[in-house]
Amino acid sequence: MPAPERTPLPTQRPPTVPAFVLAELRRLIAVGEFAPGQPLRQEDLAERLGVSRVPVREALNTLETEGHVVHEPHRGYRVTELSLADLLEVYRLRQLLEAEAVRATIARDGKQVLADLRAAAAEVEQANAAGNLLAMNEANRRFHFILVTSSGLPRLERILRALWDSTEAYRRLYYEQSSNRTLVEHEHASIVDAFAVGDAVLVIRLLDEHRGHATTALDALLA
Numbered sequence: 001m002p003a004p005e006r007t008p009l010p011t012q013r014p015p016t017v018p019a020f021v022l023a024e025l026r027r028l029i030a031v032g033e034f035a036p037g038q039p040l041r042q043e044d045l046a047e048r049l050g051v052s053r054v055p056v057r058e059a060l061n062t063l064e065t066e067g068h069v070v071h072e073p074h075r076g077y078r079v080t081e082l083s084l085a086d087l088l089e090v091y092r093l094r095q096l097l098e099a100e101a102v103r104a105t106i107a108r109d110g111k112q113v114l115a116d117l118r119a120a121a122a123e124v125e126q127a128n129a130a131g132n133l134l135a136m137n138e139a140n141r142r143f144h145f146i147l148v149t150s151s152g153l154p155r156l157e158r159i160l161r162a163l164w165d166s167t168e169a170y171r172r173l174y175y176e177q178s179s180n181r182t183l184v185e186h187e188h189a190s191i192v193d194a195f196a197v198g199d200a201v202l203v204i205r206l207l208d209e210h211r212g213h214a215t216t217a218l219d220a221l222l223a
Contacts, residue, residue: 017051017055018055018058018059020049020051020055021045021049021051021055021056021058021059022055022058022059022062022063024049025045025056025059025060025063025068026063026068026165026168029063029068029069029079029168029169030134030137030168030169030172031134031172032169032172034079035079036079036080036081036082036169037078037079037081038078038079039075039076039077039078040060040069040076040077040078040079041076042056042057042060042076042077060077064077066162066165066166067080067086067166068080068165068166068168068169079169080169082169082170082173082222083222084215084218084219084222087167087170087215087218088215090163090166090167091167091211091214091215093159093163094160094163094164094211095207095208095211097156097159097160097163098144098147098148098160098204098207099204099207100151100153100156101147101148101151101153101156101157101160102147102151102200102203102204102207103200103204104151104152104153105147105148105150105151106195106198106200106203108150108151108152110150110195110198112150113146113147113150113195114192114195114196116146116150117143117146117147117191117192117195118192120139120142120143120146121143121185121188121189121192123135123139123142123143124136124139124140124143124184124185124188125185126139127139128181128182128184128185133172133175133176133181136175136181137168137171137172137175140171140184140188141164143188144164145157145160145161145164147195147203148160170214170218171214173218173221173222174214174217174218174221177217177221180214180217183213184210187206187209187210187213190206191203191206191207191210194206
């Protein structure tokens with residue numbers, strides 16, 4: 001797949017400069033413009049984003065706590081290298097927490113949730129058909145978080161959002177393969193069908209298989 005083109009800055013900034021810088025650096029890492037292992041110089045980032053070094057430094061500190069970047073004494077920041085061990089740890093945590101979210105969501109009234117799942121699955125397919133991998137990734141995230149936000153467990157949701165944020169680069173790599181994107185569509189359809197009949201055990205098993213297929217494929221890609 002060709003190297004990603006330089007992506008333009010968003011036309012609408014978040015309400016504060018620090019929020020804008022953090023969101024933009026997250027996005028640039030997620031879309032692959034900053035590659036794993038790439039050094040990140042504060043001066044260059046500040047110039048590119050049209051801000052001072054202070055919000056850049058704050059954003060890099062936050063990204064370090066999230067696992068997106070690492071800091072080395074006397075060398076500065078760089079984008080975190082992709083690691084299967086790191087991914088497996090995050091997915092294990094997701095497995096435990098998302099199972100709780102699914103059980104709680106299915107225990108509630110799921111009619112609107114089902115409609116939202118179907119809509120998000122359709123958005124994933126439309127983005128894939130258009131070849132827009134960034135939009136597909138965003139739609140995929142919406143699909144999965146419908147099951148989480150509908151659980152009524154806000155603390156669990158916050159933890160899961162942080163876990164998802166830490167592995168955006170892995171999903172970008174996974175989506176580069178068209179066969180993986182097709183598999184995602186089929187797996188989403190199966191999850192929707194299981195949710196429609198209220199089978200929490202099956203939904204959880206399908207989500208586990210969904211993550212398992214991704215880690216198997218990424219193991220080969222990272223190797």
